[in-house]
Amino acid sequence: MPMRIVVLAGGIGGARFLRGLMSAVPDADITVIGNTGDDIHLFGLKVCPDLDTVMYTLGGGIHEEQGWGRAEETFAVKEELAAYGVGPEWFGLGDRDFATHIVRTQMMSAGYPLSAVTEALCARWQPGVRLLPMTDDRVETHVLIDTADISGSAAGDGEGRKAVHFQEYWVRMRASVPAHAVVPVGADQAKPGPGVLEAIADSDVVLFPPSNPVVSVGTILAVPGVREAIAEAGVPVVGLSPIVGDAPVRGMADKVLAAVGVESTAAAVAKHYGSGLLDGWLVDEVDADAVDEVEAAGIRCRALPLMMTDTEATARMATAALALAEEVRA
Amino acid sequence: MPMRIVVLAGGIGGARFLRGLMSAVPDADITVIGNTGDDIHLFGLKVCPDLDTVMYTLGGGIHEEQGWGRAEETFAVKEELAAYGVGPEWFGLGDRDFATHIVRTQMMSAGYPLSAVTEALCARWQPGVRLLPMTDDRVETHVLIDTADISGSAAGDGEGRKAVHFQEYWVRMRASVPAHAVVPVGADQAKPGPGVLEAIADSDVVLFPPSNPVVSVGTILAVPGVREAIAEAGVPVVGLSPIVGDAPVRGMADKVLAAVGVESTAAAVAKHYGSGLLDGWLVDEVDADAVDEVEAAGIRCRALPLMMTDTEATARMATAALALAEEVRA
Numbered sequence: 064m065p066m067r068i069v070v071l072a073g074g075i076g077g078a079r080f081l082r083g084l085m086s087a088v089p090d091a092d093i094t095v096i097g098n099t100g101d102d103i104h105l106f107g108l109k110v111c112p113d114l115d116t117v118m119y120t121l122g123g124g125i126h127e128e129q130g131w132g133r134a135e136e137t138f139a140v141k142e143e144l145a146a147y148g149v150g151p152e153w154f155g156l157g158d159r160d161f162a163t164h165i166v167r168t169q170m171m172s173a174g175y176p177l178s179a180v181t182e183a184l185c186a187r188w189q190p191g192v193r194l195l196p197m198t199d200d201r202v203e204t205h206v207l208i209d210t211a212d213i214s215g216s217a218a219g220d221g222e223g224r225k226a227v228h229f230q231e232y233w234v235r236m237r238a239s240v241p242a243h244a245v246v247p248v249g250a251d252q253a254k255p256g257p258g259v260l261e262a263i264a265d266s267d268v269v270l271f272p273p274s275n276p277v278v279s280v281g282t283i284l285a286v287p288g289v290r291e292a293i294a295e296a297g298v299p300v301v302g303l304s305p306i307v308g309d310a311p312v313r314g315m316a317d318k319v320l321a322a323v324g325v326e327s328t329a330a331a332v333a334k335h336y337g338s339g340l341l342d343g344w345l346v347d348e349v350d351a352d353a354v355d356e357v358e359a360a361g362i363r364c365r366a367l368p369l370m371m372t373d374t375e376a377t378a379r380m381a382t383a384a385l386a387l388a389e390e391v392r393a
Numbered sequence: 394m395p396m397r398i399v400v401l402a403g404g405i406g407g408a409r410f411l412r413g414l415m416s417a418v419p420d421a422d423i424t425v426i427g428n429t430g431d432d433i434h435l436f437g438l439k440v441c442p443d444l445d446t447v448m449y450t451l452g453g454g455i456h457e458e459q460g461w462g463r464a465e466e467t468f469a470v471k472e473e474l475a476a477y478g479v480g481p482e483w484f485g486l487g488d489r490d491f492a493t494h495i496v497r498t499q500m501m502s503a504g505y506p507l508s509a510v511t512e513a514l515c516a517r518w519q520p521g522v523r524l525l526p527m528t529d530d531r532v533e534t535h536v537l538i539d540t541a542d543i544s545g546s547a548a549g550d551g552e553g554r555k556a557v558h559f560q561e562y563w564v565r566m567r568a569s570v571p572a573h574a575v576v577p578v579g580a581d582q583a584k585p586g587p588g589v590l591e592a593i594a595d596s597d598v599v600l601f602p603p604s605n606p607v608v609s610v611g612t613i614l615a616v617p618g619v620r621e622a623i624a625e626a627g628v629p630v631v632g633l634s635p636i637v638g639d640a641p642v643r644g645m646a647d648k649v650l651a652a653v654g655v656e657s658t659a660a661a662v663a664k665h666y667g668s669g670l671l672d673g674w675l676v677d678e679v680d681a682d683a684v685d686e687v688e689a690a691g692i693r694c695r696a697l698p699l700m701m702t703d704t705e706a707t708a709r710m711a712t713a714a715l716a717l718a719e720e721v722r723a
Contacts, residue, residue: 106495106496106499107495107498107499107502108495136469137467137469137488139467139469139487139488139489139492140470140488140489140491140492140495141492142489142492143488143489143491143492143493144492144495144496146492146517147492147493147496147513147514147517148516148517149496149499157469158467158469158470158473158488159469159470159472159473161470161473161491161495162469162470162471162472162473162474162476162477163473163477165436165437165438165470165474165491166436166474166477166479168437169436169437169479172437183477184477186478187476187477187478
């Protein structure tokens with residue numbers, strides 16, 4: 064029986080890790096639970112950036128350098144929308160990508176849940192994993208910012224604080240102002256998507272890729288039942304630090320970590336997940352100092368190169384994660 | 394005060410005539426009542442082929458040779474939809490065109506009526522006319538065909554007759570089988586769009602371009618109140634024959650004329666409109682024989698070249714139509 068691996072994935076980091084994992088254990092049966100908290104409606108279309116990044120990356124359609132969006136992309140639709148004065152212009156949807164959102168929106172308008180739509184889209188892309196949205200319900204990650212920080216901008220009016228959609232914070236504002244809170248709106252009412260809890264219960268190991276611990280993995284864990292299912296599965300849970308040398312490897316995870324009161328260090332993120340959830344943690348060589356601190360918190364820890372520079376390097380990371388899982392299990 | 398002209402327009406024929414009309418009387422105040430009976434939902438998007446053809450043609454965005462769709466068009470979205478196995482593939486929407494339908498659909502989902510959406514789209518295109526949908530209500534032209542004629546095709550099942558959407562008949566089937574009836578479904582319940590009746594009542598002249606008399610002009614006239622408003626306006630109503638030498642100048646109007654029991658001749662189309670509606674009729678030189686027959690039916694008639702080969706030739710046709718209107722008025 065092939066090893067059954069469950070991976071909680073955000074976007075680029077999760078997708079690239081998965082490519083390495085599949086290279087390391089090509090016969091494994093991998094279920095990906097994808098974050099949908101950064102989904103957004105744009106131009107009346109349902110856009111699921113993290114699910115699509117996983118699907119395109121594993122299906123061979125990703126823009127490699129960029130890490131998101133389609134290869135050989137064109138932007139005629141976007142140009143035309145701008146000519147109509149219809150925005151937002153800060154979210155870069157290409158023509159090929161638009162087709163995905165058109166198909167998804169049409170299916171959802173016809174009454175299909177996101178999980179069924181995702182399966183239909185994957186029938187084309189054949190990602191080689193089972194890609195499950197964390198939920199079919201609406202969860203939308205909002206970021207609380209100071210209006211004073213954006214005064215003068217279109218988003219700013221009045222005093223105090225204001226919540227903006229995660230994509231607005233991340234893509235439009237490039238996380239350039241402090242985040243005071245990150246709220247997965249709707250998560251408390253959401254049910255795990257079809258197959259999510261079953262996949263966790265039936266798994267041999269659960270992996271947290273070096274994805275954003277707050278807005279990617281954290282949002283998935285915020286769906287009631289997911290965290291409990293992982294804890295109760297009785298299988299090793301191993302994560303890889305997205306923080307290397309006290310800074311995010313990519314993206315702006317430090318901004319949202321600060322919002323939840325967590326330092327941007329490999330050890331702090333492990334302790335944020337906590338020993339009740341996490342059994343093993345991989346940190347980069349440069350953070351070898353953190354190993355003792357993490358182990359003192361009850362989480363087995365190893366240091367090794369954690370830069371996903373290519374599939375081979377990433378496969379070595381995945382292999383190390385699985386080795387640590389076996390060590391935990393034994 | 395500029396001459397106030399109301400034009401009932403379908404797609405390509407109407408749009409090209411309008412370009413000639415605007416060249417002939419650049420200072421005129423032109424209101425176009427556009428056919429929406431061939432509107433269709435494709436990929437979850439609201440597509441208005443006739444309105445868009447008028448808008449693109451007068452706004453300088455039309456694919457000139459083709460007569461519909463956008464110039465310098467690309468087809469990435471369509472290719473991707475096909476890769477997802479999502480059809481129909483027989484309706485050729487380009488990337489630039491898709492943007493129009495995305496904007497329209499988004500606005501309509503937000504609750505705006507088609508008339509308001511059309512005005513918003515025209516704010517970009519500046520067609521130089523006021524473009525009014527014939528109605529904000531749903532009217533969908535269906536064509537009744539024999540199932541025996543399409544047996545073996547996906548559309549055929551069972552015995553008897555079946556109704557297909559006009560676009561399916563026209564674009565997919567290329568009007569290759571007999572049409573037994575043309576039904577503007579919903580027209581009997583439709584109300585004229587905002588401004589339609591007022592524009593007719595306030596007009597100095599009403600023109601029927603050489604558009605399809607059944608599925609373009611006929612559908613507009615099927616909206617309750619429009620025909621009556623034209624008859625009651627007390628202004629000259631002049632049409633141009635879309636039939637030259639017993640055949641449609643373009644398109645397959647003969648097929649739908651047969652469905653309503655009208656011969657494909659310039660005289661038969663004039664009599665189909667009837668002297669209760671039509672005051673003047675222009676036929677092509679090759680149909681000069683028809684003049685006496687049309688006049689015998691109580692409709693003033695002139696013969697002149699009716700081929701819209703370029704804007705100048707079309708402007709001469711428009712000038713002749715307006716001259717005939719003045720003759721009728723006097």
